[in-house]
Amino acid sequence: MSSADKNLSVFNTEGLPDISLKRFAIIVAEWNSAVTEKLFEGAYNTLIQYGALPEHIERGNVPGSFELTLASQWFAQRHNIDAVIALGVVIQGDTKHNDYINHAVAQGITNVNLKTDKPVIFGVLTPNTMEQALERAGGIHGNKGDEAAMTAIKMLGLYGQVAQGYL
Ligand code: DLZ
Numbered sequence: 303m304s305s306a307d308k309n310l311s312v313f314n315t316e317g318l319p320d321i322s323l324k325r326f327a328i329i330v331a332e333w334n335s336a337v338t339e340k341l342f343e344g345a346y347n348t349l350i351q352y353g354a355l356p357e358h359i360e361r362g363n364v365p366g367s368f369e370l371t372l373a374s375q376w377f378a379q380r381h382n383i384d385a386v387i388a389l390g391v392v393i394q395g396d397t398k399h400n401d402y403i404n405h406a407v408a409q410g411i412t413n414v415n416l417k418t419d420k421p422v423i424f425g426v427l428t429p430n431t432m433e434q435a436l437e438r439a440g441g442i443h444g445n446k447g448d449e450a451a452m453t454a455i456k457m458l459g460l461y462g463q464v465a466q467g468y469l
Contacts, residue, residue, distance in 0.1 A: 311444030313452045319459035324384045325358045327377035331390035333366040340439035341389040344447025371410030378418035385421040385454040394430045421457035425450030
């Protein structure tokens with residue numbers, strides 16, 4: 303299913319964990335900031351709506367999406383961060399630059415997940431046009447920031463379940 307068929311702000315919220323003691327970092331790319339600020343709003347508001355405390359949410363800014371990987375790792379390595387949400391928008395351009403960035407960030411964030419053993423969420427839009435980006439940043443297709451935050455919450459819930467099996 304493509305994100306054109308799914309509203310990014312509509313989720314199944316059954317069985318969500320208590321996140322009132324969880325600590326989050328949201329990393330925001332400055333490229334296409336008209337869109338990434340809306341992604342940030344979505345992610346922040348979703349965390350608050352489902353129980354995170356404002357003082358448990360930190361924000362980090364990076365110049366572009368390429369830098370999301372390293373900044374995510376810096377935050378994820380901290381003992382007092384439980385999950386990281388990386389937000390960016392890479393719009394298809396006249397060159398292949400966007401392909402290199404997209405692949406590097408997707409692979410980089412996967413590596414950070416595995417290296418730190420924490421949820422590091424790939425909240426990066428990769429649309430063909432600015433219009434498509436805006437449609438997914440609080441427009442007709444919902445907000446990728448909402449979806450990224452909900453993914454972080456669900457992964458923390460699953461981790462809690464799996465960790466209980468280790469006790
Ligand atoms: C260079 C570049 C280009 C062409 N496009 C984007 C984009 O659409 N979205 C984005 O987040 N960043 C872009 N960047 C910047 C790179 O991510 C990175 O910041 C620079 O290559 C560092 O010099």
